[in-house]
Amino acid sequence: MSSVSMDQPVSMDKSAPEAIPVRRTKPISHWLWGLLALVLVVVAAIGVANNKNLDYGVVGHYMFNSNILHGLLLTLVLAISAEVLATIIGIVVAYGRLSSKPVFRTICWVYTWVFRSVPTIVQILILGNIALFIPSITIRIPLTDVTVLDADTNSLISSFAAALIALALHDGAYNAEIFRSGITAIGRGQYEASNALGLTWWQMQRKVVLPQAVRIVIPPYTSQFITLIKLTSLVSVLAVGDLLTEAQNISNNNQRTIELLIVASVWFLLVTSIASVGQYFIEKRLGRSTRRAV
Template identity: 40%
Template sequence: MAVQEPAEPMLLPPRHHWRAVAAVAVSVVLAAFVASLAGNPNMQWDVVGNYLFSGQILDGLANTIILTILCMAIAIVLGIIIAIMAMSGNPVLYWVAQAYIWFFRGVPLLVQLVFWFNLALLWPRIGLSLPFTDIDYTISTNVLITSFVASVLGLALHEAAYMAEIVRAGLLGVDSGQSEAGRSLGMSDGQLLRRIILPQAMRIIVPPTGNEVISMLKATSLVAFIAGGDLMTAVQNVYSHNFRVMPLLIVASIWYLIVTTLATFLQFYLEKRVGQGFSSVASRSKRA
């Protein structure tokens, strides 16, 4: 008579009762908070609706987006240059890069913005002037350094210091064997950087760069201190006349959240694109 093997015990998934309790508690608190906001007459939702798509607010939003894109483009290019200098064997270039990173990371951004806006206090005129000659091409600093130019200088130069460290980390993250293989093919240092190192380093550079873009988007609100024409400047101009402070701040918050959400989706898309080849290699190695 054949001996029947005992059936394997059926494993039931673990029950997490406290998760359900926590979910219910959070839902109740969130619902109460939303109801409090919706029913609070001091929120003045009608004012929020009236100014959400007003021309002055949309102009400020457009300037905020322009400032973010322009400053990040300058910061990325300058950050790559500084990162290469910091990794150079030339001690002069190395220490210049380190001094730049030390200074612009150490001084608060607001201080830098106010400094550039008041640069005329140090140099009333900027240009090229050679003594004992007729060469004198100068312009008033107040004419040249407008609030927008001061905003670009402050934001871009400050952000370039952080981008330099991000790019440097990405370059160091590329395996040294890649450079050796490229040199064995007769590539120059410039070709190695453009064709091998930077493309592979993008997998490491893109995620923190996306975070920096979002941080830059919010940091543009600081240019309101120098009337930089951004979204926060537009909001301040409006509530300084109608004294509807909270509704206008809600308008600004809504637009910041919308643009930040779009930037987050773009970051996820770029991360997926630059990591496609690496993910496939990793999956093949796991299967092997």
């Protein structure tokens, strides 16, 4: 019986068949469901286009109406201003939720609990009618008779201000949870490395924690902003002159309610679509910078 040397290379059997790549195909049911969905969309579009109760000439006429454009501008100003305030509130409350002080944690938890639980329109109505239970606002210096502010609530808080505050407080509660999740997602090693470098708490948050947390929170944060844009339609209950309010005012005069609602819907669709495209490019940019860092 011949022995085989360990130094002798073992020949490979080149006649063995190569692995055949498996090509997965979608079941025929997937194509059928997709075709059915397409047919339903086409049928619905044709039905809307041929509906004689809709006057598309009215839609086109008021699409660029000066009142509609003014309402659109006010809606954008309201959404952007509320988002700026909500971002500041969200960051502060997020760190409050993570504070080592039980009092701060409790206050911030109660805030997020209340403003995430109460419907947005209820919050807007409460802020819009705040003068009913706080007729005037007076601020005095303690232990003195010096009055810093004494004004009627209605004159101090306009309908626009009430809508802005309500949206900011509501959105700030959601942003707080978004930022808190992003901050807590940062690994403990980042904190240990920052301490090893001798960074202060503020330097660590500004240079290490927040830049990494931003990459994590961008998708839910921008999605929440798109939701806020749509929530601005609720402030029409205060008649602040937003897009939906202007559309309703015009429809009250010409009795073309559906047509004016279509006008408002088209503008909301356009604005939210632009925001969604911006979200895509921001995520793509941040993802590219992350890959480069790795």
